[in-house]
Amino acid sequence: MADDRRLKVLSAIVADYVRTREPVGSRALVERYRLGVSPATIRNDMAALEDEGYLHQPHTSAGRVPTQKGYRLFVDQVARVKPLSAPERAAITALLTGEADLEQVVARTVRVLAQLTGQLAVVEYPSLRLTALRHLELVALSPTRVLLVIITDTGRVEQRTVSLGAEPEVRDGRGARAVSPEDVVDPLVLETLRARLNTALVGRRADDVAPALAALAEQAPAEERVLLAAVTSALVDALRPDAEERLVVAGTANLARSTLDFSSIGPLLDAVEEQVVLLRLFTDPDVAASSVPGRLTRSGAGGMRVSIGSENHEDALAEASVISASYGTGPDDAVAHLGVIGPTRMDYPATMAAVRAVARYLSRFLAGGEDPGDDGD
Numbered sequence: 001m002a003d004d005r006r007l008k009v010l011s012a013i014v015a016d017y018v019r020t021r022e023p024v025g026s027r028a029l030v031e032r033y034r035l036g037v038s039p040a041t042i043r044n045d046m047a048a049l050e051d052e053g054y055l056h057q058p059h060t061s062a063g064r065v066p067t068q069k070g071y072r073l074f075v076d077q078v079a080r081v082k083p084l085s086a087p088e089r090a091a092i093t094a095l096l097t098g099e100a101d102l103e104q105v106v107a108r109t110v111r112v113l114a115q116l117t118g119q120l121a122v123v124e125y126p127s128l129r130l131t132a133l134r135h136l137e138l139v140a141l142s143p144t145r146v147l148l149v150i151i152t153d154t155g156r157v158e159q160r161t162v163s164l165g166a167e168p169e170v171r172d173g174r175g176a177r178a179v180s181p182e183d184v185v186d187p188l189v190l191e192t193l194r195a196r197l198n199t200a201l202v203g204r205r206a207d208d209v210a211p212a213l214a215a216l217a218e219q220a221p222a223e224e225r226v227l228l229a230a231v232t233s234a235l236v237d238a239l240r241p242d243a244e245e246r247l248v249v250a251g252t253a254n255l256a257r258s259t260l261d262f263s264s265i266g267p268l269l270d271a272v273e274e275q276v277v278l279l280r281l282f283t284d285p286d287v288a289a290s291s292v293p294g295r296l297t298r299s300g301a302g303g304m305r306v307s308i309g310s311e312n313h314e315d316a317l318a319e320a321s322v323i324s325a326s327y328g329t330g331p332d333d334a335v336a337h338l339g340v341i342g343p344t345r346m347d348y349p350a351t352m353a354a355v356r357a358v359a360r361y362l363s364r365f366l367a368g369g370e371d372p373g374d375d376g377d
Helices: 004-020 026-032 039-051 068-078 086-096 102-117 187-201 206-219 222-238 252-256 266-273 275-283 348-366
Strands: 120-124 133-142 145-152 157-163 247-250 304-308 320-328 334-343
Touching: 004 026, 004 039, 004 068, 026 039, 068 304, 068 348, 086 102, 086 348, 102 120, 102 247, 102 334, 102 348, 120 252, 120 275, 133 187, 145 222, 157 222, 187 206, 187 222, 206 222, 247 275, 252 266, 252 334, 266 275, 275 320, 275 334, 304 348, 320 348, 334 348
Parallel strands: none
Antiparallel strands: 120 247, 120 334, 133 145, 145 157, 304 320, 320 334
């Protein structure tokens, strides 16, 4: 739509409706906004916007409210990311104060994002498949079980229990359980294998792990082969493409307080509990998305997506909007996503600013304190 004045009218209606949740009439626009035209002109513009599907009049005598199409036009052509206030900046900066591991930072991040936006917040842990291995540790748990600890360059830690076979049930003459020396994992073999695995795999990403493990198996001495095979199976399983990713959610109460914006809140709350639904919202390339003008595209860390109503491709989210961004160690190195879910009646500029800023700060944490490339606020 080329008419700049009508865009201003639409923007004013969206802002007023988000604030009041009341249909907006021409009189309210004249009183609250300096649009520089007469009330009659505004009424004509509102009628034209309604004819084009951007506004809806819920009752004959009522004002207008934005439609999904209206919100989309607002986000694509009108909305601009608002600068964060000083308290908001301070709240996000606090994420990185003091010593903290990835678990703590993600937990803080999702809480702050929910507080800043007043919406339901979701943060995905850095994907094991998209990060590089920093260290592998092998710890003997029992005669036939070893703990595999996987640490990535983003600080994510995953553990897998590796079983070499059934636990031996050997008993001595007094009936007490005893273990034969040959059944015990040799500490020297375990330490040697740990060193060999780290030499071969540190710095590699998921796609490069399997070939490196195959080459390692060809050269492995006989005493390492059983243990190496078991560890290889566990590691490849942890890094497989369909491996379950981890999400953290906060602010469900915020969503519950928006019941008046939904015909039924139950299906949406049920969908939130299904993490596969949330992951699909973040990563599905078919979900309609808008890139924020002047910002990074959604292919790299910092890329932002806004999907509104039916664009989410989920019946339970047909009345919701999802604003998400990717984060990672650099602008071309996205390893996970974060975002918020709320009603379509949402303060898009402020919410987009909070999502983008939190993604930037989380990227900075992963990059070891270095700016990941976003130009900031």
